[in-house]
Amino acid sequence: MDADDLSADGLVRRLAADLRPAPARLAPGRRLAIWVAVALVAGAAVIALEGPRPDLAARLAQPRFLAEQLAAVAAALGATYAAFCAGRPDEPAWRLWAALAPSALWLALLGAPCIDIAFRLGRSGLEFSGDVACLPAIAVAGAAPAAFAWAEVARSSEFRPRFVAFAATLGAAAWGAVVLRAFHAKDAALMVLVWQAGSVALLAALGAAAGALAARARKFVAHA
Amino acid sequence: MHEEPHWRDWLRAAQAGDRVLYGRLLAELLPPLRRAARGRWPGIGAADVEDIVQETLLALHRSLRLYDGDRPVAPFVIGIMGFRGADGVRARAKTFAREQEIDGAPETSGDADPNDYGAAGVDVAKMKAALATLPDGQRRALETTKLGEMPLTEASAVTGMTVAALKVATHRGIKSLRRAMTGKNDDGRR
Numbered sequence: 001m002d003a004d005d006l007s008a009d010g011l012v013r014r015l016a017a018d019l020r021p022a023p024a025r026l027a028p029g030r031r032l033a034i035w036v037a038v039a040l041v042a043g044a045a046v047i048a049l050e051g052p053r054p055d056l057a058a059r060l061a062q063p064r065f066l067a068e069q070l071a072a073v074a075a076a077l078g079a080t081y082a083a084f085c086a087g088r089p090d091e092p093a094w095r096l097w098a099a100l101a102p103s104a105l106w107l108a109l110l111g112a113p114c115i116d117i118a119f120r121l122g123r124s125g126l127e128f129s130g131d132v133a134c135l136p137a138i139a140v141a142g143a144a145p146a147a148f149a150w151a152e153v154a155r156s157s158e159f160r161p162r163f164v165a166f167a168a169t170l171g172a173a174a175w176g177a178v179v180l181r182a183f184h185a186k187d188a189a190l191m192v193l194v195w196q197a198g199s200v201a202l203l204a205a206l207g208a209a210a211g212a213l214a215a216r217a218r219k220f221v222a223h224a
Numbered sequence: 225m226h227e228e229p230h231w232r233d234w235l236r237a238a239q240a241g242d243r244v245l246y247g248r249l250l251a252e253l254l255p256p257l258r259r260a261a262r263g264r265w266p267g268i269g270a271a272d273v274e275d276i277v278q279e280t281l282l283a284l285h286r287s288l289r290l291y292d293g294d295r296p297v298a299p300f301v302i303g304i305m306g307f308r309g310a311d312g313v314r315a316r317a318k319t320f321a322r323e324q325e326i327d328g329a330p331e332t333s334g335d336a337d338p339n340d341y342g343a344a345g346v347d348v349a350k351m352k353a354a355l356a357t358l359p360d361g362q363r364r365a366l367e368t369t370k371l372g373e374m375p376l377t378e379a380s381a382v383t384g385m386t387v388a389a390l391k392v393a394t395h396r397g398i399k400s401l402r403r404a405m406t407g408k409n410d411d412g413r414r
Contacts, residue, residue: 008254009251009254011278012247012251014391015250016243016244019242019285020241021239021241022241022288023239023289024290088292089290089306089307090292090299091303159287159303
């Protein structure tokens with residue numbers, strides 16, 4: 001084999017000679033199932049450590065609270081599924097964005113009561129105060145599923161690295177928000193929208209930035 | 225890209241480590257990949273098509289684990305080409321955007337250094353200037369393997385690049401250098 005053969009045929013010969021067994025990765029659906037198991041265990045552990053909010057049972061009986069929580073769970077599942085799919089080159093982009101649709105539904109459900117209250121009672125009706133504790137609480141509650149998702153996607157980061165990182169972090173943060181509302185009682189409409197959804201959005205943006213940095217570092221190492 | 229029925233089996237065999245079928249699959253993929261690259265980026269030259277095809281093969285090699293054996297091969301390979309080809313086209317556009325006319329190049333034979341390069345018809349100043357415009361990896365690859373005439377293993381140790389990366393960088397560096405000096409691709413098009 002001529003090592004200086006730079007033609008495509010030469011490359012084919014070198015790649016074939018360099019082949020090592022490469023068992024197929026688990027399908028995105030199966031990886032999502034493992035992610036769900038990790039998220040459930042981690043979520044239960046955080047709620048047990050923090051202690052569930054005293055009115056949790058009563059709140060779960062309220063259709064709006066239940067709908068918001070279910071939408072947040074759907075956002076977490078959809079975003080994580082999108083992250084696991086996005087690393088594969090044969091997934092069309094529209095399917096990935098479709099998987100993020102539950103996030104839009106979740107935001108709409110959180111935003112609707114704020115608009116309703118603002119129309120009926122004006123600005124004074126919207127209860128709002130500082131609650132920066134949401135950010136670290138969501139980060140802690142979503143840490144384990146985020147770590148799992150990041151470890152999974154790091155092994156397939158060749159394609160769409162920013163989107164993968166964004167969606168993986170969004171999924172974990174949305175799950176963190178679900179867990180947070182099970183032990184954190186401050187959940188007036190605007191508070192949830194600004195502090196909880198805001199924290200999720202911020203964490204997802206940080207995830208995307210970290211993904212972009214990781215992709216650049218990877219390129220730099222490859223070309224160094 | 226037309227999917228041959230045996231590609232799925234061959235790629236699954238490649239995942240299991242079958243080098244023969246993998247080599248055959250890659251060789252069979254070359255013509256349809258070239259056609260697909262020409263169809264997708266009609267304005268690019270033959271050299272760029274080869275670059276895109278080779279980038280695609282390298283990315284496929286790195287991404288074998290991502291292939292799901294129940295799915296067709298063609299969308300997987302075309303998907304890879306879409307990502308790597310677009311990256312390559314963007315990178316080349318950036319490189320050419322940085323190029324500029326060289327005012328200080330000698331205009332008469334008396335200005336040039338009358339050495340062996342002159343006899344070979346190579347304008348040293350122009351070549352050095354063109355070399356300086358290449359991306360770092362390509363420039364270092366050419367400086368070590370071609371100008372320094374180092375063996376690949378030695379050049380690999382000096383640059384810290386793998387031998388495979390060095391070969392690819394040298395290959396691209398030669399093409400980029402040719403384009404930078406003549407303004408033409410391998411196929412003679414500007």
